Amino acid sequence: MSATPAPTEPLVDAPVQHGAGAHTDGDWANRKVPVQTRSERFASTDPAAFPEVTGREVDWKLSPVPRLRPLIDGPLDGSPYAYLARETTGAAVEWVSPQHELVGRAGTPEDKASANAWSSVDNVLMVTVDGEEPSSITIGRSGLDKAPRAGHTVVHAKPNSRGLVILQNSGDATLVENVEIVVDEGAHLTVVTVQEWNDDAIHLASHFARIGRDAVLKHFVISLGGSIVRINPSAHLAEQGADGDLNGVYFADAGQHLEQQVYVNHDAPNTKSRVNYKGALQGEGARTVWIGDVLIGRTAPGTDSYEQNRNLVLSEGTRADSIPNLEIETGDILGAGHASATGRFDDEHLFYLESRGIPEEEARRIVVLGFLSEIVQRIGDPALQERLIETIEAELAGGAEARSVATGAVHPAYVDSQPGSGATPVHAAGGVQHPAEGGEAGANA
Structure with missing residues (x-):
C-alpha cells in the first residue's frame, strides 16, 4: 500500500541567527589583500601605473601630501641643471642618456613621485669612481629655483675602487629625484x-x-x-659578503617636516647591515618621520643586521614618528635587531653639567652635540664634518635665543670651557664665530 504524499507547500527561508549571515563587506575571496612584505610593494617607472595618491597609503600617510602634489603627479622640468664639481683624480662627472646601461640597475620607483621624476628627466648625471686609491668629489647644487623639477643621478663605484661622493644641496628647490648607487665587487664607497x-x-x-x-x-x-625634506634610501645587499652602513642626522626647526623611510634588503649569504639615524626637534610644529624596514630573505643565511633610531626633543609642540620593522624569513642568521627611542633631555645629565658651573644653555649644547656628532664624525671628511657641526651649533643658538625671548631671560654667550678658564666666548646667540684655538672642545665633548 503506497502512501499518499503530503501536499507540497511553498518553502520559507529559515530565520538566520544574527551574525551568522554573510556581511555585505565580507567578500574576501574577491578582495585585494594588503601587501604584507616590504619586498612585495609595487614598483614601476611609469607614474600612470600607480593609483592616485590620497595620503592614506602606507608610504604616504605620514607625509604632507597636499603640499607635495605638484611633485607627485604634476608636470616636471627634467632638463639638465647647473652643478659645481671640482675635477678629482679617480672620479668623474658627466651627463648621460636615460637609456644608459646603468640606469635602473640599482632599483625601480616604488611611489608615484619617484616614477614621475624617472619618466621626466632628459639626462642623467653620472658620477663614476674608478680609482683604487681613495678619492673624494663634491657635487654642489644651489640654483634650482622654485619651479617643480625632476632629477636623476647615478653613482657608480667600479670594482675594488675607493671613494667618497658628497651631494651638497642648498638654495631654493622644488625637487623630486632618484639617486642610484651601484657598488661593484670589492669596492668601498x-x-x-x-x-x-x-x-x-x-x-x-x-x-x-x-x-x-x-x-x-x-x-x-x-x-x-628646507620646509619639507623626504629622503627614502633603500639598500639591496645583492651578493655574498655585501656590507651596508646607513646613517642619518636631522635637525627639525619650527614648521619643518623631515622624513626618512629606510629599507635594507638582505638577499645573499653572509651580508651585514647597520642602520643608525639620530634627530633633534625644536620649535612649534617641528615634525620628523623615520621608518626603518629590514628584510632578511630566505636566500640570506649568515646575516648580521641591526637598526636603530633616536630622537631628542628640545621643546614643546614637536612630533617625532619612529617605526622600526624587521622581517626574517630564515632562521640561519648571526643576529638581527632593532631599537627606537624618543625623549627629552636627561635631567640628570643637565644637573651634572650645571653642578660643575656650566650654564644651562651651554649644557644643552654639549648634550645635543654629543648626541648628533657621533654620526657626523664618521663621515670621513674633516672639512665637511666641521661645517656640519657649525650648522648644528647655529641651530641650537637660534633655539636658545628663542627660549630667552620667551622667558625674558638674558642669554649668555656660549663658551668652550668652564667659567674662569679665560677662554674666549665662541658662540653667541646671534651667530657662530671661532676663536683662534680651542674651538673643538665643545664639539667633541
Missing part, C-alpha cells in the same frame, strides 16, 4: 647627501643602492634645511 636648502624648499628623493660581492657602502643622509 661613501655617499653623503647634505640638505641645507632655504627655508621654503621642498625636496623628495628616492635613493636605490645595489651592493655587490664583498663591497661596502657607507651612506649618510644629513637634513638640516
